Amino acid sequence: MSYTVNTLRTMTRSCEQMRDRVKSIVFKPEDRKTLDLTFGPQLAGELVGRTPEALSKAEKEGRLAPPKQQGNGRRFYTLEDLTQIRTALGIHAGKAADEDAVVVAVQNFKGGVGKSTITKHFADYLALHGYSVLVIDCDPQASTTTMFDIQPESLIDDEQTLGAFLSPRSTFDDFAATIRETALATIRIVPSSLGLQDAEWDLTATLREGGQAVREGLQALRIGIASVVKDYDVILLDPPPAMGFLGLNVMAAATGLLVPVPARQLDYLSTIHFMETIAENLEILEQHGTPVDYGFIRIVCSTYSPNKPGEQDMWKMMQATYANFLLSQPILASEEVKNATQSFRSIYESKPSASHETYKRCRENLDAVFGEVIHQIRQQWPSTSNTASSIVGIAA
Ligand SMILES: Nc1ncnc2c1ncn2[C@@H]1O[C@H](COP(=O)(O)OP(=O)(O)OP(=O)(O)O)[C@@H](O)[C@H]1O
Numbered sequence: 001m002s003y004t005v006n007t008l009r010t011m012t013r014s015c016e017q018m019r020d021r022v023k024s025i026v027f028k029p030e031d032r033k034t035l036d037l038t039f040g041p042q043l044a045g046e047l048v049g050r051t052p053e054a055l056s057k058a059e060k061e062g063r064l065a066p067p068k069q070q071g072n073g074r075r076f077y078t079l080e081d082l083t084q085i086r087t088a089l090g091i092h093a094g095k096a097a098d099e100d101a102v103v104v105a106v107q108n109f110k111g112g113v114g115k116s117t118i119t120k121h122f123a124d125y126l127a128l129h130g131y132s133v134l135v136i137d138c139d140p141q142a143s144t145t146t147m148f149d150i151q152p153e154s155l156i157d158d159e160q161t162l163g164a165f166l167s168p169r170s171t172f173d174d175f176a177a178t179i180r181e182t183a184l185a186t187i188r189i190v191p192s193s194l195g196l197q198d199a200e201w202d203l204t205a206t207l208r209e210g211g212q213a214v215r216e217g218l219q220a221l222r223i224g225i226a227s228v229v230k231d232y233d234v235i236l237l238d239p240p241p242a243m244g245f246l247g248l249n250v251m252a253a254a255t256g257l258l259v260p261v262p263a264r265q266l267d268y269l270s271t272i273h274f275m276e277t278i279a280e281n282l283e284i285l286e287q288h289g290t291p292v293d294y295g296f297i298r299i300v301c302s303t304y305s306p307n308k309p310g311e312q313d314m315w316k317m318m319q320a321t322y323a324n325f326l327l328s329q330p331i332l333a334s335e336e337v338k339n340a341t342q343s344f345r346s347i348y349e350s351k352p353s354a355s356h357e358t359y360k361r362c363r364e365n366l367d368a369v370f371g372e373v374i375h376q377i378r379q380q381w382p383s384t385s386n387t388a389s390s391i392v393g394i395a396a
């Protein structure tokens with residue numbers, strides 16, 4: 001055995017010994033994220049699609065439980081209260097039971113364009129509005145997994161992972177067993193794990209065998225999702241920033257595409273390349289017996305700073321180029337988002353980090369952007385396609 005191989009093996013052994021110690025020190029159960037979200041009558045009303053007055057009336061008439069009150073007498077609601085209100089008033093936000101989840105890939109092969117930030121924020125937004133969500137973190141970097149309070153290192157000894165499910169070398173085939181709970185009851189996650197990179201290599205190796213093996217390799221995620229597709233309203237896929245077998249799996253599994261593009265020249269140009277590559281890859285998928293047809297494709301301008309030189313021009317150029325495929329609202333670059341993601345949270349689960357006004361502006365901006373995506377999603381379900389403009393559903 002060569003000196004290099006010997007050295008690497010020795011290092012691996014000593015890392016393995018250290019791993020258990022690190023796990024016991026770093027991942028204390030008491031460090032788990034707990035959510036302590038409360039909403040005033042105005043926001044609670046918006047989230048369930050009723051006016052505060054209508055909620056108050058239903059409370060007086062006994063159709064809803066009496067509201068909780070702060071010391072100053074103001075009403076407030078918790079997440080559980082919102083769920084109870086929806087049940088009591090027959091408000092159903094999502095799809096009909098026999099319809100399929102819409103599978104949205106937040107996809108761009110360029111790194112650092114906001115894929116994971118959008119995935120996390122959109123998941124939280126959907127959950128607050130009463131949709132049930134499954135997030136699948138297909139990126140070995142695992143940033144989305146961490147934002148849902150799961151440490152990828154804690155899954156090291158776990159055999160029921162996405163990596164194991166996707167790898168053609170593994171016999172593990174129970175996709176549902178890879179799903180974990182999060183701090184929000186209506187969001188589940190298939191976390192990324194360190195083995196996901198190995199799965200990418202194992203999948204790529206199917207190219208040597210060709211034919212059936214490649215087809216199975218390309219369809220692995222799609223097949224897994226098919227086993228749970230009735231259980232959620234929306235399934236969000238966060239892919240790695242590169243086009244490999246994991247990226248192709250994401251493209252093959254998605255039924256809708258959301259492409260984040262910052263209002264910066266380089267990102268704009270690389271997105272043209274991304275579009276070309278996507279078209280080519282869809283052809284490759286089709287040649288391998290995996291036809292793909294998206295219900296919608298939307299570009300979203302992520303991290304827009306209108307006061308930065310050149311960004312307004314870039315935004316205008318995007319509007320001219322992408323026309324109807326561009327969401328009409330850009331996501332504004334915001335310190336609130338930056339600060340929240342740095343502490344592994346979304347702004348929906350954080351308190352304002354600067355002024356209340358800045359936070360409100362940021363939240364209203366994201367709400368408007370995600371409202372447009374929800375509109376696309378609702379058009380995919382026959383039961384809601386006529387009411388697609390309502391984001392919080394209708395009374396049953
Ligand atoms: N609207 C925003 N305002 C301010 N900062 C943002 C915003 N959106 C994203 N960012 C920041 O940009 C950085 C990159 O975002 P993110 O990790 O979501 O990109 P990504 O496309 O998932 O990257 P990767 O390709 O590495 O997976 C992060 O530091 C994030 O906090």
Ligand SMILES: [Mg+2]
Binds near residue numbers: 144
């Ligand atoms: Mg990411």
